[in-house]
Amino acid sequence: MIVTPGWYMALAAVLFSIGGAGVLVRRNALVMFMSIELMLNSVNLTFVAAGTGLGLIEGQVAALFVIVVAAAEVTIGLAILVAVFRGRATANVDELSSLGG
Amino acid sequence: MIDYLWVLIVLPLLGAAALIVFGKRIGDPWSGRLASALVGTAFLIAAGFTVPLVTGNGHPETVELFSWIPVLGVEVSLLWDPLAALMTLIVTGVGFLIHVYAVGYMHGDERFGRFFGYMNLFIASMLTLVLASNFVVMFVGWELVGLSSYLLISFWFVRPAASAAGKKAFIVNRIGDWGFLVALLLIFAAFGTFEFAAVFAEAPTGLTTGMATAITLLLFLGAVGKSAQIPLYVWLPDAMEGPTPVSALIHAATMVTAGIYMIARTAVLFGLAPATLTVVATVGAATALFAATLAMGQRDIKRVLAYSTISQLGYMVMAVGVTAFTAGMFHLMTHAFFKALLFLGAGAVIHAVAGEQDMSRMGGLRKVMPITFWTMVVAWLAIAGVAPLSGFWSKDEILAAAFAHGGYFVFLWAIGVVAALLTAFYMTRLMILTFGGEERWPDGVEASEAPPILTVPLVILAVLSATAGIFNTPFRLGLEHFLEPSFEGVTQQLPPAGATVVALAALALVVALVGIFWGWARYSRRLPVEEGGFWGAAVEGYRVDDWYGRLVVAPGKAMATWAAEILDGRIIDGVVNGVGGGVKSFGNSLSGTQSGLVRWYGAVMAAGTLGLLLWLLLSGGLF
Numbered sequence: 207m208i209v210t211p212g213w214y215m216a217l218a219a220v221l222f223s224i225g226g227a228g229v230l231v232r233r234n235a236l237v238m239f240m241s242i243e244l245m246l247n248s249v250n251l252t253f254v255a256a257g258t259g260l261g262l263i264e265g266q267v268a269a270l271f272v273i274v275v276a277a278a279e280v281t282i283g284l285a286i287l288v289a290v291f292r293g294r295a296t297a298n299v300d301e302l303s304s305l306g307g
Numbered sequence: 308m309i310d311y312l313w314v315l316i317v318l319p320l321l322g323a324a325a326l327i328v329f330g331k332r333i334g335d336p337w338s339g340r341l342a343s344a345l346v347g348t349a350f351l352i353a354a355g356f357t358v359p360l361v362t363g364n365g366h367p368e369t370v371e372l373f374s375w376i377p378v379l380g381v382e383v384s385l386l387w388d389p390l391a392a393l394m395t396l397i398v399t400g401v402g403f404l405i406h407v408y409a410v411g412y413m414h415g416d417e418r419f420g421r422f423f424g425y426m427n428l429f430i431a432s433m434l435t436l437v438l439a440s441n442f443v444v445m446f447v448g449w450e451l452v453g454l455s456s457y458l459l460i461s462f463w464f465v466r467p468a469a470s471a472a473g474k475k476a477f478i479v480n481r482i483g484d485w486g487f488l489v490a491l492l493l494i495f496a497a498f499g500t501f502e503f504a505a506v507f508a509e510a511p512t513g514l515t516t517g518m519a520t521a522i523t524l525l526l527f528l529g530a531v532g533k534s535a536q537i538p539l540y541v542w543l544p545d546a547m548e549g550p551t552p553v554s555a556l557i558h559a560a561t562m563v564t565a566g567i568y569m570i571a572r573t574a575v576l577f578g579l580a581p582a583t584l585t586v587v588a589t590v591g592a593a594t595a596l597f598a599a600t601l602a603m604g605q606r607d608i609k610r611v612l613a614y615s616t617i618s619q620l621g622y623m624v625m626a627v628g629v630t631a632f633t634a635g636m637f638h639l640m641t642h643a644f645f646k647a648l649l650f651l652g653a654g655a656v657i658h659a660v661a662g663e664q665d666m667s668r669m670g671g672l673r674k675v676m677p678i679t680f681w682t683m684v685v686a687w688l689a690i691a692g693v694a695p696l697s698g699f700w701s702k703d704e705i706l707a708a709a710f711a712h713g714g715y716f717v718f719l720w721a722i723g724v725v726a727a728l729l730t731a732f733y734m735t736r737l738m739i740l741t742f743g744g745e746e747r748w749p750d751g752v753e754a755s756e757a758p759p760i761l762t763v764p765l766v767i768l769a770v771l772s773a774t775a776g777i778f779n780t781p782f783r784l785g786l787e788h789f790l791e792p793s794f795e796g797v798t799q800q801l802p803p804a805g806a807t808v809v810a811l812a813a814l815a816l817v818v819a820l821v822g823i824f825w826g827w828a829r830y831s832r833r834l835p836v837e838e839g840g841f842w843g844a845a846v847e848g849y850r851v852d853d854w855y856g857r858l859v860v861a862p863g864k865a866m867a868t869w870a871a872e873i874l875d876g877r878i879i880d881g882v883v884n885g886v887g888g889g890v891k892s893f894g895n896s897l898s899g900t901q902s903g904l905v906r907w908y909g910a911v912m913a914a915g916t917l918g919l920l921l922w923l924l925l926s927g928g929l930f
Binding site for chain 1: 901906
């Protein structure tokens, strides 16, 4: 069986959906971050697969950018999470709704 | 030289600016001296400019200063012709004497400098009005006169009566100003220009009688306001709340003459509207008689003179109404002299008896104030129309012209004769109550003659009141000839010729003497009781103010209240608040979506994205 870029795309779509469902259904902020990582990396997968399939280097470049930005995002996100946890002793996002209208 | 005509306006204007800003620092008496000097200088310059007009080789000159509203072709330009010259000399000449008098009269007043600032502003406004060469500049002067009269009448504004009188003068004048303004718009619609020369040149051919009647009636409404004719005269008696020099300035030399001047200036237009002229003459005659009856019953010396002024203005309006424009201007001039004299003399009397204005508490001042008395005698005889004093000539010329106009106007002439009789009567009453009989002063008053700074202007005005008649007599029409260039193309009503005019003059003289004798017989021995009936009604001005209050002011106030409470309070505020409230409640209903739950936001975002994708897929837009 030849693995064509379409397979990668399908895998990425599955991963993206799992990540998105995780973000929506889990209440723990840490798990939500992990789900977001899953979504980001599924996108990386599509970049790389498409770049290889089309013979272009830009796919890998974009993936590198995403990795860098994701690392920065996780750093900030975890820092906020730690700060919130210190103050409230919870990581449940449903309890963090004081900005509600 | 004539290019510097604007100096006449700028001199008092500078004085006004300086004295309103620095009046307190310049103080008493230097601000008064400065103001007087500026007006006096303006008078001398005006006299210099007048020389070429008198010697006969001068002709009307237009001085263009600058362009103001190019779109409408409005220029700020001044006109120097005999009519403007006459008015300028009266305004600055009599104005100067009143300024000098006021230096003495206002001595010790807290706001002495400010007072002279306003006085100079008044002179500058009036000169703008009379020197204007188009309707717009004239209107500017017209409005400035209204403003400065308001400032001067309510000068002692801490007295509620004074501030109310100032407002009344301003508001009543606004009614007239409205007429003037609408007339201006009609003139522009008809001629496309505001320049006097162009309008008057085109009017005889380019104006329908209907349009001319509309324009002149509206102009006349303006004159009715400024010159205090029925029905807008009510502001003038109340304006006596101002300091006495103000009364002299406003009622003798300046403001009230503006209406007469304006009609004389637009004589060409009035000549094209016979219907308007009939209205003008009728209003003038009615005012002359009506105000004379009111003057008979007043106890306040200044109110007698106020109603007398209205009555005399009625004569002038009647004169222009029978197209005797020169006669009207002539009476304007003589009246400026003797009425200024009467007001200033009354001011000296009021000073002498410690501010008392009720004539029933004066009396016997003849002995203590000889100069004031004798100058007032001259004014009394002049206004009563005793030959050969100035008032005789000017009033007789008006009456003779009305008589000569014929038909209906003979009836107006008869009204004028009756008013002349009453004039002689009420002036005699004023003189006897004030100067004759025994002393009835308030307790503790030591009356004495006024200081020279008050009496010198009185004496000068007395000389002018006595002799000004020689400018224009039936035997030598000097003023008539002088004003000819200003009334070019205007048909004027001249007094009848020959024996008729002599008979009319003799009749006028007899009427004046009868009036004086009547007053003498009634008041010289003992004071009759004047209460109730006619006298009570006259003191209250026939309750005209009450009627105006009920018929005009009350409905106006009711309408304003309705507009404020219903129209603005309910309808307009209702719309504004309704829109605001609607937006707010709509926002409130949506605020529930902002739950603060991150997962909810995420779900909505995801659902939106999915929805969009689905829509694009189904519509085939994506691939």
